[in-house]
Amino acid sequence: MLAAPNISNNSIIEAQELTSPAVLGGYVNLKGAGDQGQTSVDGDPSDFYSVALSAGEVVRLALPDDATARMRLFLYDETGTLVEESPDAAPSVALSVATAGRHYVEVRALSGAGSYRLMIGTPAALMTPAGFNPAAEFVPGEVLVRLKTAAAQQPGARSMSAFARDYGMQMLARPSGEWMRLRIADMPTTLDRLNIPTKSPGARGQGTGARANDPRQDTWRVVQGLRQQPDVAHAQPNFIRRPLFVPNDPLFPFQWHHELINLPQAWDLTTGHESVIVAVIDTGVLPGHPDLQGKLVSGYDFISDPVNAADGDGIDDDPTDPGDDPGASSFHGTHVAGIVAAAFDNGIGVAGAGGHTRIMPVRVLGRDGGTDADIARAVRWAAGLDTPNGDGTELPGASPRADIINMSLGGEGVLDQDVDVLALAVAAARDAGVIVIAAAGNNASSVPLYPAAYASVVAVGAVDAAGRRAAYSNFGFFIDVAAPGGVLNADLQPDGYADGVLSTLGSDAGGGVDYSYSYYQGTSMAAPHVAGVAALMKAARIGLTPDLTPDQFEAYLANHMITADLGSLDRDDFYGHGLIDAHRAVVAALDSPPPAVATVMPAALRLDAFEETARLDLRQAGSGTLTLTGVFVSGGAEWLMVVRTQGPGDFGQYTLSVDRTALPGGVHTGFISFVFSDQTLTVPVTIDVLPHAGASASTQYVTLLDENFLTVGQVAVAPSGGVYHFSFSDVPPGSYYLLSGSDLDDDFQLLDQGEAVGTYPTPASLISFTVSSDRTGLDFVTGFQQWPFFLPGESVAAAAVKR
Incomplete structure (x- = not known):
């Protein structure tokens, strides 16, 4: 089949x-570069693209990910005068519009050839819809399952062991x-018993034989x-979470990040207390480090896979970090622990933000990251809650429990923010009174990373030494606060x-193992600063x-105390409620509890063309009583409806629904406002039609x-x-x-990174259909994914060709 003609947009x-x-x-290339083809x-x-933009877009x-071409972004005003030029996209770059x-917009190749993705709009409008990301990491061949309660089951319902046996599965954790x-x-066998064809959707290809x-x-x-x-x-995959940092090995004992958040002034008021415990759920810790002596309470190792653990066994009570890459190990947990509470005022090394605070080391990340099953168990244990021991017994929760949990780890995998295994564990820890803090991620993206994006977690973005958002730091509706994360390619x-x-x-x-000190960068480093201040x-x-409770900490943030x-003057998607200030935080804690404030999560919503409902959680934090005077829909969004479906009084869960019947195709945005006597919360809702x-x-x-x-x-259409x-x-x-x-x-290959992709019936699944007579109505969606680049599977890309 001949290639379709190109339409020029070269000027x-x-x-x-x-x-x-x-x-x-799109695709750009220099002369002679790229695969054989028209260009x-x-x-x-x-x-070149022409678009009307508002200030702030x-x-x-x-x-x-595998790009070899160099590309830059150029922004011109309506007269064609250059307004701004970006650095090289590596792998992404953004320009902000100053004047409406x-x-x-020009995308220019400086060398080589390659595909690109261009995204234009406000951060809220460009927010990636929630849902399963097929590129998310999880353990192949493992699933986490929760059965309905006995009251919700039909008579004669199966036991857990019978359930596993019926589907040809082995129970790893009793x-x-x-x-x-x-x-x-x-x-x-499992696919057959679930009535699923045994051919994998990833096994496409031309040729005489089926692929693996x-x-x-x-x-x-x-x-x-x-x-x-x-x-x-x-039911969900056993998602994998990984450390969120970009390591390097320069050494110099100067902690500019403490000055940036006014820690010395805070230490004038309190240097912390050894009864306060921060659980660092990470790669474990090096207990022999001289700057962690006397700083550790008993911890645990929850890595269930001995190969991933690399310490000779699975779950045990030794959280020592054996290294995650022999000869070049990150010792990520040791770095995070030192930020929280390295020995304070002891004449050597560095000072931890939390002063005399103590560390509970909890190991969940091994040579190949960590799974939701292991991390969820660790979160519950650190919060003082009994947790399965993996052999049918219960492991008693930590005593004393942690006051604060820090997780400088994350991943994109999520199916349901309410009932995923890790979500339930984090919510249980918060209900137990533990403040849970997590790194927002280092992808320079609005794609939510979890656990940071769970409603029960304080999500921390990163800033550089000048207090500006670090280029790598994630952004979006889920960001609560910012803290120093560092930048290794600058000396400001x-x-x-x-x-x-x-x-x-x-x-x-x-x-x-030689004990040392060094510089890292990442939201992994930002989160423990907030944990130390807490x-x-x-x-x-x-x-x-x-x-100090999780609700109060949330109220202090929401009140900008x-x-x-x-x-922006209020909360925004880049810094949340602003840069953590240790001095202001301690002054606030010594004063009266924070006043009542309402919060809503998420702060913005984006529904794709197939989503009809979404959930908002409205909470009250702080002391006092708030009365909701009304919930209003604005922006001409007659297609948007919202009702309270669960929770006490005016607070709790609100469910919104959309009716696209009368809407033309395109992107539509409306607003939901929760109005109180002295506060209004407005949530933008953007939908695709x-x-x-x-x-x-x-x-x-x-x-x-x-x-x-x-x-x-x-067929080419x-x-x-x-x-x-x-x-x-x-x-x-x-x-x-x-x-x-x-x-x-x-290049006569379909499904390359950067190309538009569509599968029937939905972008996330390829399911067969039967033809016995004429068939109509086989509609599906194709398009360019926003972020990250979506690839259905290596075997798919290798086999799907243009004829």
Whole structure:
């Protein structure tokens, strides 16, 4: 099949018209670069777009993970005058619009050739819809399952052990409480018993033979199947979380980050107290480090897989970090622990933010990260709650429990923020009175990372030595507060050393472990600063009532009593409620409890074209009583409805629903306002409606695959009114799959990173359908994913070709 002709947008005069918000993909190349195709001979170095933008909107350029081309972003005003030029996208870069009006956007290749993703709009409008990210890491062949309670089950319901046996799975953790961890012993048997075809959706390809099944794809299909069973309340993969940092090894004992958040002034009021305990749930700790002597309480190792643990066994009471990469180990937990509470005023090394606070080391991250099953168990234990021991017995919770939990770890995997295993554990810890703090992530993205994005967690973004948002720091509705995370490629002091965060560390480069100090950067480093400040606040309230609770800490934040404002005057998606200020925090803690304040989570919502409902949680924190005077929908959003569905009084869970019936295709935004006597909370709600009359995902190559994932037919179609019309004739009876993709780089390969992708029936799943007579209504969506680059599977990309 011949490639479709390209439409030129190589100059401002030929600029392609866009409306904001927009997400699109493109391809640029220098002459002679890239795969053989229409543009490789003469080159296509620039793409121009014309769009009306408001002040504060953002233009973001993102490259695939494996990009080799150099690209930059250029922003011009309506006269064609250059307003701003970005640095190289590596892998992303963004420009902010200062003045409203018509703008021209140029994506320019400086070397090589490659695809790109361009995202235009406000941070809220560009927010990635919640839901499962197929690129999220999880343990192949393992699932976490919670059965419905006995009251909700039908008579004769199966026991947990019978449930596992019936589906050909092995129970790895004997059931205790609400969930069980299962291993799929024989994938074909489990798929068969769930009535799922044994061919993996990732096994597509042309040729005479079927490709090998993809364990990740099959595990996800098992999860989908389990979620359809009548006695299953919840099923999910066993997601993997990883440390969130970018390490380096410069050494210099100068902690600029303490000065930035006014810790010396706070220490004039309190230097912390040894009765306050911060659990560092991480890679474990080096207990022999001289700057951690006398600072540790008993901890635990919850890594259940001996191979991942790399210490010769599974779960045990020794949280010592054996290293995660022999000869080049990160000793990430030791660095985090030192930020929280390295020995204070002892004449050596560094000082921890929490002064005389003590550390509870809890190990969950090994050589290959950590799983939700292990992390959830660790969270419960640190909070003083009994937890399954993995052998059918209960492990008593830590005594004394932690006052604060720090998790400088995270991952994108989430199915349901209310009932996922880790979400339940975090909520239980908060209910037990523990303040839970987590790093927001280092992807420079609005994609939520968990556990930070759970409503029960304080999510911490990072700033540099000048108090500006670090370029790597995640942003979005879930950010609560900012703290120093450091930047290793700058010296803003200037003091001749990189502006990373300095803390305790170790090195196993020589075989043994040498104790040291070094700089790291990341939100992993920002979160423990907040944990240390929270520990000082706890110490300041010793002997006072009430004690510092998670609700009060949230109220202090929402009332801007413990932060220095950054960004907008109120909360924003880059700094949350501002930069943590240790002095203001301790002063506030020594004073009366914070006044009552209302908070809502999430602070913004984005629903894709298939989502019809979403949830908001309205909370009251602080002392006093708030009365809700009304809930209003504005912005002309007659399509938006909201009702309270759960909770005490005016607070609790609100469910919103949307009616797209009368809406034209495109992106629509409305607002929900919760109005109190002296406070109003407004939540923007953005929805997608298909089709958009002007929408285009380039020429689409719609491909029909048989049950063996061999190509039966392929058609190239262009959009008409935002819709691609396709048909196949003379199709024999049988089972088939549908997929579609663009080919911007003309390499005759579909599903490359940066290309538009679509699968029937939804973007997250490829499910077969049966043809016995004429079929209509096989509608599905194709388009460019926002972030990160989505790839259905290596075997898919290797097999899907344009003919």
